[in-house]
Amino acid sequence: MVSNAGVRVISSLGTNPTANYNTLKDAFDAINLGVKHKGVIEIQIQSNTVEVPSTSATLNSNGAGPASYSSIKIYPTIDAVSISGNPLAGFGVIQLNGADNVTIEGDNPNTGGDNRNLTINSTASANITGNSVIRIAVSTAVTSVDNIKIHNCNLNGNVTGGNSSSKTSTASSSSFSFGIAVVTEVQLLQVFRLLLLQQLQTLLRP
Numbered sequence: 001m002v003s004n005a006g007v008r009v010i011s012s013l014g015t016n017p018t019a020n021y022n023t024l025k026d027a028f029d030a031i032n033l034g035v036k037h038k039g040v041i042e043i044q045i046q047s048n049t050v051e052v053p054s055t056s057a058t059l060n061s062n063g064a065g066p067a068s069y070s071s072i073k074i075y076p077t078i079d080a081v082s083i084s085g086n087p088l089a090g091f092g093v094i095q096l097n098g099a100d101n102v103t104i105e106g107d108n109p110n111t112g113g114d115n116r117n118l119t120i121n122s123t124a125s126a127n128i129t130g131n132s133v134i135r136i137a138v139s140t141a142v143t144s145v146d147n148i149k150i151h152n153c154n155l156n157g158n159v160t161g162g163n164s165s166s167k168t169s170t171a172s173s174s175s176f177s178f179g180i181a182v183v184t185e186v187q188l189l190q191v192f193r194l195l196l197l198q199q200l201q202t203l204l205r206p
Contacts, residue, residue: 005020005021005022005046006022006046006047006048007020007023007024007044007046007049008021008043008046008077009021009027009030009036009042009043010041010042011036011037011038011040011069012040012041013037013038013039014035014036014038015035016036016037019036022049023049023051024049024057024074024083024094025051025052025056025057027043028058028059031067031069032058032060032065032066032067033066033067034066034067037069038068039070040069040070040071041071041072042072042074043073043074045074045076045118046076046077046081047078047081048081048084049084051083051093054088055087056088056092056094056095057085057094058095059072059095059097059099059102060098060099061097061100062099062100062101064142070101072102072103073102074102074103074104075103075105075106075107075108075118076108076117076118077108077109077110078108079108079111079115079117080119081119082120082121083119083120085121085122085123086122086123086124087124087131089124089128089130089131090129090130091130091132091135092122092133092181093120093121093122093133094120094133094134094135095135095136095137096135096136096137096145097142098137098142099145099148100146100147101146102148102149103149103150103151104118104149104150104151104153105151105152106118107151107152114152116152116153116154119153119154119156120133120134120153120154120156122157122158122177126158128177131177131178132177132178132179132180133156133179134155134179134180134181135180135181136148136180137182145182150180155179159177
């Protein structure tokens, strides 16, 4: 039975193995607490979801904090479904923060064939720099990400003209917007420094 909530989590362990959430961020937040959902986890996208503005759906690493899982699979249960978000500059709609053994599968298993049924949209304005649709990050505490699989997904970034041949300047936001970004803390700091420099240049421009 499909619930009215956009996201359903089914886990092999935990105090509340099956639960419904309004957004992917809500589901990730519950998994990060390491209480309701543990072990082998499936996240079903059952309808279009819109993340809270200026936030990201961030999944933390197993074992680095309370989160406790062996694998996570995210997939749609209907055709033509989407996850949309408007993250802050330098962040992603979906963020895997040192998370291992995560699969984002865009094919709806209830429909025959191999299809792209899941679309992930960054709806931030085109002047927001350094955004990504999916951001895979490591830090000094968690230095690796392993076994990440992203299949059959449509990824729409926030800079619709980013592939234009006229985009030649590093000051253009299209130079720093990504479908999938794999970054370290140092690289993220470099993006923020660039953002600050661009803001200062704008303020000082006659």
